[in-house]
Amino acid sequence: MNGHPGGFVPKGPRCVRVRWLNVSPRPTEEISGIFDDMLLHARELLAVRSPLDAELIVSEILGAWYGRRTGGGDVEELVGEALLDHASEKGTPASLALLAGVAYLGTPRQAATAERKALRLIDEGVARPPWAHKVGLIQAGECYVSRDAYGDQDSVVCTYTYAGSERHALVVVVDNNLGGRWDVPCESGLVRDAWVTSKVDRLLDHCRTEAAGELTEFTELTPAQARALLEPALALTDSLADAPVSDTFASYHAFLRARVRALPPGGRRPPSPVYSADRRATLAARFLASREAEELSDLSAAGRCVDRIIDYGCTRDFGRPLRVSPVKCEMFLLDWLPRKIFLTPPEQEAMPHVLAAWVRWAGRRTGLPEAGVRVTLDAVWDATHKFGEAYRDPVTFGLDRTLVEKLLPDGDLEALPRRAFALPFLTGSLASLDPSDPSDRRELLSFEHPGATEAELEGYERLAVRLWRGDPPDLWETAQHLLDQGAERHLLVHRLMLLVVEHDLDRRALCRALRDLRADGL
Template identity: 65%
Template sequence: MSSRSRRHPPGDSARDGRPPSDEVSAIFDDMLRHARELLAVRSPLDAELIVSEILGSWWGHRIGEGEVEEVIGEALVDHAGRAGTPAALALLTGISYLGTTRQQAKAERAALALMDRGVARPGWADRVGAVAHEECYVSRDVYGDQDSIICTYTYGGEERHALVVLVDRNKAAPAGDGDAPACGMVRDAWVSSQVGKLLDHCRREGRTNPLMRFEQLDPRDTRAVLQRALAFTNETVDPPVNDNFGSYHAFLRARVRALPPGGRTPLPEPYGRDRRAKIAVSFLASDEAEELSDRSAALRCVDRIIDYGCAHDFGRPLRVSPIKCEMFLLDWLPRKVLLSPTEQEAVPHVLAAWVRWAGRQTGLPEEGVRATLDAIWDATTKFAEAYRDPSAFGLERELVDRLLPDGELEALPRRAFALPFLSGKHRLSGRHGSIDLSTLDPADPDDRRVMLEFEHPGATAEHLDAHERLTERLWNGDPPQLWETAQALLDVGYERHEILHKLIDVLDRCGADSAELVKSLRVLRHEAPPE
């Protein structure tokens, strides 16, 4: 479906089989009119791409807690079954191959019912989905930033075509629930019938361009990688995909399923504390680091570089590239890390030395090292503008350091919310009994308890215990949804103390059930503003 035909996704009134509203029916009728194109094509490939385009018209949208792809897709199947036209049967035939598992089952039943009534089938119906995979390749840059994965297919030896999938490996999902993290995000996909020319171009570029590589892949491993990368894209809110990606999403999903199972995704290498320390020591002892004057600041900076590569680059601390270095300097550091003034000045120089050293360790071509260094120097001025030391906003450095002993800059607002002692009326000063309040360490649980007693004079031990449990969770960001909910309630007009008690109520009610806690916080975030 063309971009001018795309609409906001209809509601889910048809999910339980009830006829949709007139507005929703009009949208589905528009899709069925578009499906008439299926009656004019002869190629199953063309038919699949048209159906994928129709299914992609609502890809990426959400309806409350429901998945639009399921809700609207199944409602469209019901609508097509009621329409009973040849175009509706053609659309159902395509959905029976390209849809989700539930959509496929419903579409197949509806299509069989129309065939029993004598509705004419399109000529390509017997061949749709009857594809066989051939070979898989990857054209990748030497930096490891992105892969163009190429999978070739035929319909019984005819209509050879290639699916090209762009996987951004700078976008790596963190592991969760014991699963391996995604090794990239699918950001684009397209189809080419000029398979020979495409492969010849990639082979030639791999031979002549020192910054590109072209290799053949195991189809089983290709399926595993693409499934995880596509799942990461699907799970990301507003993923940075190409504008036309939705049109290819259903086709891509089906072609990935056509690859053989049994493959494995690469796992990140383990980098424990000792191994990270050895890497840092090796770097600081190298010729590349010899000119770094402040060794203490250099050590702290290189620790951040290594941590970023391990935690946010799929366990690849030695990988360097222009894009990765720009993301580190202009995105991650300004949002995540509290740097001292000497570290702010040193970090571009340490990063440049690291690029030269790590490039030598990994065999990065000299052209790649030079391009990465150029990117660092281009970003250095922008880094000075992007990095905002909290002390520049009137917050005393000593107080900021007390709230951020771990240097986690993004923790500052939630910790200041939990222990609001940075501004005048909340400032920790004077004495509380025999305790000098200005010496209390908010990172120490015992000292936090004293602060809470200071904020809640005369409160019972049980009441203080509840506040202490909440404060500890906010301090640690456990779970992240806790602070997200507090911000949402602040935005609609709730006072801080009201919010604290709402959060305490949720924590007490959910106990150790983390899934229920996240669900309850989601509900609380949408609470109406106070009167």
């Protein structure tokens, strides 16, 4: 299901409009005014009788600060808990209604605080809303997943009741392509959208009808399996500063978080396949020997290209190099390769043709319907002319190709600037040296730092090796930040070397020291 199926309008609050909340420091009066706005909207909680309507209103209020970032601490603590304090101080029926909702929908800390404050208001005689006792009676029912044949997207449908009544369904869209867009370790896709409907039977009938086609399947999950699928996907979404979620996702976030918690634990996701170097090489060899690869003219370039395709599938698609889809191929050609990989001119020329042959070969091996193979091939050819525009060979910026190839023996295009910063003297009489070779690297560093002691040269080499590997990422981030601030390179290199030597055996301490250096400057 892409988006909301026809006839199913997401159920949610109709009139809540919370003023945009920025978590940067503001005068106390202004923050208090924003919280008063929220309590004003919370009065709608007194007019509804359905616990589902009430939960969705509270979820939208809590979503007012979803995705906001602050350097002063956890946003849930700074804003969410401050709102609870404000509601408790007001002591109105709307305040109690909001606290009752947060006691179920909030984070563990928010929930504990809200419950304690709500009980105090009840003891003081504040009237409790009629739905309040029902929100804790949620029961998980049957769960399903709708999957497209490409493996791009899972739409998970989880049904619930309040102690057997008011059946409703939560639909969660998990995107299995976007998770690989971020260079962070992840074992799942990410949640991109969520919505709720009370028309459960119509929804399920729609899903079954849609699954009658050859490019979609609809299967039942146990509630524990649904939780095992959704929990890591939601965690990945929440960990990203700019996750590409729908415009309405913030309103449903707290509701979604609580409903995932309501599913029983114990389910397990199928483990991602592990592809060793030998297994990857065997896969590449079988492809190159296949009939789909017969028309590839430059087998040497094709071999290097297919290695990149397999690497992308193993590292960015959760161990699924054989999975092909229009979206995956477009992201590979137009996003990952231009950002990450250095290609020689023959490889640039060959890559779209190798990818098209791989689509045909992998599609046959995985049983992708012929219609799906055709659509994927169309996407590859549509992206081919854009690939020439998106991929920028470093040589076009005036860099010597031999120098680039020495700095990028592994093809890691993102490493070029930090390696050039670490080892800038690869010209003239030093042009024949290999910076990836330890003895040649020491000679380069001796030329850059004449008169340095052996201990100092060892420190500079440790720094160069860390920059070469990008370990930790904070090292190059700090160097870039200070260069942007006008720092002189030789002074910056010396300061970074001292930090690396001091904290070489404690990676966390090194990262803390680098963050302090970014904040304080040279």
